[in-house]
Amino acid sequence: MLKAVVFDMDDTLLSINLSAFIAVFARDEAALLADIARKSPLSMFATFGAALYALNNGERNDDDTNLAFFQKQIERRCGVPLCDPVIADVLTYYEREILPGKNDGIINARPREGAREAIDAVASRGLRCALLTNPSFSRACIECRMGWGDMLDMPFELVTTMENSTRCKPTADYYLASIAKMGLEPQEVLMVGNDPRRDFPSPDCGIQTAYVGNGTPVRATWAGSMAKFADSFNEIEERFYERREQAAAANAHASNV
Structure with missing residues (x-):
């Protein structure tokens, strides 16, 4: 699940x-x-x-x-x-x-529309939450941007940083090591990200991704705006389980060939 x-x-x-x-x-x-x-x-x-x-x-x-x-x-x-x-x-x-x-007019960092509602939607369903930001910055630097985004009080069990990670996105090793720290398996996790190059593990390791960037990548379980994520979460869950069943069926077929 x-x-x-x-x-x-x-x-x-x-x-x-x-x-x-x-x-x-x-x-x-x-x-x-x-x-x-x-x-x-x-x-x-x-x-x-x-x-x-x-x-x-x-x-x-x-x-x-x-x-x-x-x-x-x-x-x-x-x-x-x-x-x-x-x-x-x-x-x-x-x-x-x-x-x-x-944080000036060029960097222009601010909370993304729908971000807090997304975290609240996840927490209200009793699901666990982590911030898997690319760990090419220190904890202090990442917390600086978290502050700009009003995220410091969000219930993240894990925030990936330079200090606690050994690889960067999009390597599957980074994703697998991160969720292993939470005691989770790939099929139990949904990633949410906007970058088609970095927010889909490479190679595919079984972690599904809800995509909140531009376009609709083939690998995306769901694609839409961050503003629509919370309101669409029932649909996202349904698609998550559909994808998982399809993957399980494909694996079973491959084992029998």
């Missing part, structure tokens, strides 16, 4: 110009690291971006947390040890005290 609904954050529960946010975040953190290391801000920005790309491209065979992997990437590329307590404190201070004030 359906036991949990897990949500993406950016442009799912939170309306945001994500590209602008990443640009500001990377620029500011690179500038801080450049000051610390007495290096060119431009070269440090390039280093920071390359490390983020390496974190997200999925070509890894280690068991490091995303934070440890990113720290090693930065140190290997420019010699700055992000794990040094003084440097770590500087970045954490920026993310907790300075970054929340960076």
